[in-house]
Amino acid sequence: RSPYIIDIYRKAAPAYVPQPYARRVLLFKGEKRGYDPRLDWQMLLVGELEMHEVPGNHLDMTKELYIQVWAPLLKACLDKAQARKTVLTT
Numbered sequence: 001r002s003p004y005i006i007d008i009y010r011k012a013a014p015a016y017v018p019q020p021y022a023r024r025v026l027l028f029k030g031e032k033r034g035y036d037p038r039l040d041w042q043m044l045l046v047g048e049l050e051m052h053e054v055p056g057n058h059l060d061m062t063k064e065l066y067i068q069v070w071a072p073l074l075k076a077c078l079d080k081a082q083a084r085k086t087v088l089t090t
Contacts, residue, residue: 024048026077028070032057050077 024047031053042049052073056066 018044020044020046022047025050026074027051028061028074029053030057030061031055032060 018041021044025045027042027049029051032055052070054061054066054070054073056063060066061070
């Protein structure tokens with residue numbers, strides 16, 4: 001399915017107009033990825049950014065060895081968000 005998805009992205013990209021995003025963002029960034037200014041969507045972020053640099057690259061993050069690194073971080077973040085939501089709604 002990857003070639004299909006990549007083709008959809010390629011066709012949609014010319015019409016995409018990035019907009020500022022004012023909500024909270026949790027970012028897991030692979031340490032092996034080089035900086036690409038075309039993908040600097042963080043410049044559009046006007047909300048809070050929580051970033052975690054994890055081993056590997058974008059594709060490595062789907063492999064079990066790397067999932068063991070970022071999954072506990074994600075769970076902790078989700079637990080924190082859930083606790084914050086509970087406090088705000090009570």
